[in-house]
Amino acid sequence: MARFDTAAGAGGALRRLVEGFDRFRGVHFENDHALYDSLLEGQRPEVMVIACSDSRTDPAIICGAQPGDLFVVRNVAALVPPPTTDGAPHGTAAAIEFGVKALGVREVVVLGHSFCAGVRCMLDHDHGGHRFDYVSDWVEIAQEVRREMDGLVTEAERSLIARRAEQASVLTSLRHLAAYPFVAERVAAGTLALHGWYFHFGWGVLQASEGPDGPFRQLDPGETPRPAIGGEAGSALLRSVRSSGAAWRDGG
Numbered sequence: 001m002a003r004f005d006t007a008a009g010a011g012g013a014l015r016r017l018v019e020g021f022d023r024f025r026g027v028h029f030e031n032d033h034a035l036y037d038s039l040l041e042g043q044r045p046e047v048m049v050i051a052c053s054d055s056r057t058d059p060a061i062i063c064g065a066q067p068g069d070l071f072v073v074r075n076v077a078a079l080v081p082p083p084t085t086d087g088a089p090h091g092t093a094a095a096i097e098f099g100v101k102a103l104g105v106r107e108v109v110v111l112g113h114s115f116c117a118g119v120r121c122m123l124d125h126d127h128g129g130h131r132f133d134y135v136s137d138w139v140e141i142a143q144e145v146r147r148e149m150d151g152l153v154t155e156a157e158r159s160l161i162a163r164r165a166e167q168a169s170v171l172t173s174l175r176h177l178a179a180y181p182f183v184a185e186r187v188a189a190g191t192l193a194l195h196g197w198y199f200h201f202g203w204g205v206l207q208a209s210e211g212p213d214g215p216f217r218q219l220d221p222g223e224t225p226r227p228a229i230g231g232e233a234g235s236a237l238l239r240s241v242r243s244s245g246a247a248w249r250d251g252g
Ligand SMILES: [Zn+2]
Pocket: 052, 053, 054, 076, 077, 078, 113, 115, 116, 117, 118, 119
């Protein structure tokens, strides 16, 4: 609230954005037209990222991506809802469908992060004093993580449980993602790989899950990340998803 008390304060933040666009235009339009000339024909990103709306975890910024590199959807806590046929509009599912079917991305990365307020809201029902009409229902997508954490020995520090819950939420989203039929088909065909990444900005490291159930391991410069689901891991998960039956309802 206080941030909007002075027009100068709010204006300063927006003025920085306009100046930022001017620098962007200088790089991509005044000095070098080549990239945007090629992008005029359309986008062909190979990677889709599902990230949190958190202002500290912009995937293009933290991974140094260029225009055209990433197809991105961001939401509270970087969650993927399970497939559903309830007829209601679903923004994240629509973005996944467009990325996988229309753009034909080859990699989907679910990017979680440390100190995620959305995961904390799901875990502790800690709403920071706010009464939410939408956030509380949304984060229930990862309610199985809360049950999993409830089963942990509670002497562990709360911060450790929070970090573990954030990573477990990434894995839950990966499982949901793999249950969309159009995703599962491409994983089975070997043309789509699913990755679970975790940005720990307290440590300044990026980690990746080694499989659909973890563990998370730091990614090193120059390394080609292995998917959590895809190849052998993908086939195994696909079998388990198929055997569960329910996850194979039409989604979208
Ligand atoms: Zn977050």
